Amino acid sequence: MRVSEVILSLWQDELLDLMLLVFANKQDLPDAMRVSEVADRLGLHLIHQPRWYIQGTSATIGQGLYEGLDWLSSNIPSKAAVAPKEGSCSPCFTPRK
Numbered sequence: 665m666r667v668s669e670v671i672l673s674l675w676q677d678e679l680l681d682l683m684l685l686v687f688a689n690k691q692d693l694p695d696a697m698r699v700s701e702v703a704d705r706l707g708l709h710l711i712h713q714p715r716w717y718i719q720g721t722s723a724t725i726g727q728g729l730y731e732g733l734d735w736l737s738s739n740i741p742s743k744a745a746v747a748p749k750e751g752s753c754s755p756c757f758t759p760r761k
Contacts, residue, residue: 683710684716685736689728692722702728 688702699720703709708716717735721728 682715683736683739684711685732686716686718687723687732689719689721689723691720691728692725703730 686702686708688697688708689700690696691699697705699718703718707714708718717731717732717739719735721732723729
């Protein structure tokens, strides 16, 4: 299975709320693939869900890591917004009273 097929399978109807953050690492090397080329090779343009982001990084010097994590943290809904109402999920954990 190709990587692009795996990525496309992430966006099946059941998984529409998922987000994908890709770190295109090694950007400090002269022969590194450009970020746009990494996106093309992964087939990210085939995903019609706008919840993916690709960030160029150089992990050894910390370049781009915070920017990618900032995108992720700003796109994750707060717990209050996604927490199910009591009794609305089955099966779910119900604490003892």
